[in-house]
Amino acid sequence: MTEQLVRVERHGDGGHVAELVLDRPSAMNAVSTAMAEAIAAATGELGSDPQVRCVVLTSSHDRAFCVGADLKERNALSDAEMVRQRPVSRSAYGGVLALPVPAIAAVDGFALGGGFELALSCDVIVAGEEALVGLPEVSVGVIPGGGGTQLLGRRVGWSRAARMIFSAAKLKAPEAYALGAVDQVVPAGSARETALELAGAIAANSPVGLRNAKKAMRLGLDVDLQTGLEVEDACWRATAFSGDRAEGVLAFNEKRAPRWPGQ
Numbered sequence: 001m002t003e004q005l006v007r008v009e010r011h012g013d014g015g016h017v018a019e020l021v022l023d024r025p026s027a028m029n030a031v032s033t034a035m036a037e038a039i040a041a042a043t044g045e046l047g048s049d050p051q052v053r054c055v056v057l058t059s060s061h062d063r064a065f066c067v068g069a070d071l072k073e074r075n076a077l078s079d080a081e082m083v084r085q086r087p088v089s090r091s092a093y094g095g096v097l098a099l100p101v102p103a104i105a106a107v108d109g110f111a112l113g114g115g116f117e118l119a120l121s122c123d124v125i126v127a128g129e130e131a132l133v134g135l136p137e138v139s140v141g142v143i144p145g146g147g148g149t150q151l152l153g154r155r156v157g158w159s160r161a162a163r164m165i166f167s168a169a170k171l172k173a174p175e176a177y178a179l180g181a182v183d184q185v186v187p188a189g190s191a192r193e194t195a196l197e198l199a200g201a202i203a204a205n206s207p208v209g210l211r212n213a214k215k216a217m218r219l220g221l222d223v224d225l226q227t228g229l230e231v232e233d234a235c236w237r238a239t240a241f242s243g244d245r246a247e248g249v250l251a252f253n254e255k256r257a258p259r260w261p262g263q
Contacts, residue, residue: 005038008046011196016053016203018046019196021060022118028064031114032073033085036092039118043095050262053203053210055103056195057096057122065105065131068113071140086145089114093146096121100211102202106195107131108188112170117146120155123214125181126195127173130188133181136168154221156180207262208244212236 004023011017020042022029031039046052059065069089077085096103096118105111105119108128116133119125127133135144135152143149144165153161156179163169164181176182186194202210216235220228239245243261251258 005035006042008042012200012203014051016051016207017056017196017199018049018052018054019056019058020046021058022066023060025061027067027070028061028110029059029066029115030068030070030072031066031089031092031118032070033088035070036088040088040091040095043092043099047095047099047101050207052101053205053207054101054199055099055122056106056192056199057103057118058106058192058195059108061109064109064115065107065111066115066118067110068115068117089146093117093121097147097151100214101207102199102210102214104195104199106191107133107173107182108191113137113144113148114146117144117148117151119182120151121147124183124195124198126184126186126191126198127176127182128188128191129173129185131173131176131182131191132170133173133176134168134170135165136170138166139168152181204257206239206244206248206258206260208242208260209239209248212239 003026007021007023009019009021011019024030024035046055074082093114103122104124104126105122106126107119108131111119111131111133113135116135135148137144149165152164160179171181173182173185177185184194212235216232220231223231243263247258247261
């Protein structure tokens with residue numbers, strides 16, 4: 001039987017929480033070309049699905065979230081094949097990063113190299129206390145190429161990211177949490193459950209509001225304050241005159257749960 005590579009499961013009433021499961025257990029979810037294509041396709045579908053309000057990235061493997069790129073496959077590629085493979089690889093990490101809804105990574109076990117970059121591409125990282133994370137690419141003669149050199153520094157600051165990347169450090173979850181590289185540490189084996197619970201709470205909110213809040217935060221992150229405030233204002237306008245805003249105010253006044261139209 002061939003492996004599925006990735007699969008999607010829906011949770012909650014309406015299936016508004018989408019769990020994207022990395023499902024290549026025979027290789028501890030090492031990202032091959034085929035798996036990169038599968039991640040890109042899945043994230044593209046989820047991003048265009050108006051019913052999705054939150055995505056949780058998980059693993060089917062007990063001991064690994066994802067150990068990074070498939071180095072056995074990479075070792076067999078010629079330079080020309082590496083060049084052709086590069087856009088495929090980027091599409092996987094870029095697909096997670098471009099999700100228009102909140103994304104949570106549930107990390108238990110190893111999340112190294114490209115595996116940690118997949119997690120860094122999410123908005124929130126929940127890690128089991130025995131999880132091991134890091135970007136050790138320089139120890140094998142490459143550099144983080146799935147967004148790690150850019151995303152880690154935005155989380156923890158330049159010098160902390162530099163120390164982690166230059167030393168090829170592998171950190172247990174509590175140490176990574178102290179640096180700000182992960183956002184929550186939970187008992188080992190419970191990251192998925194915790195992440196799904198958080199996703200359920202997020203998905204109860206306005207889908208229009210969630211998408212526009214994420215858009216404002218992402219687009220405003222690296223611009224000057226005044227430009228960021230203009231970005232925020234545009235996203236506010238896109239939300240304030242939506243059906244979700246009308247329903248939210250009505251539900252509040254009627255003291256009931258909102259029934260979001262999602263538009």
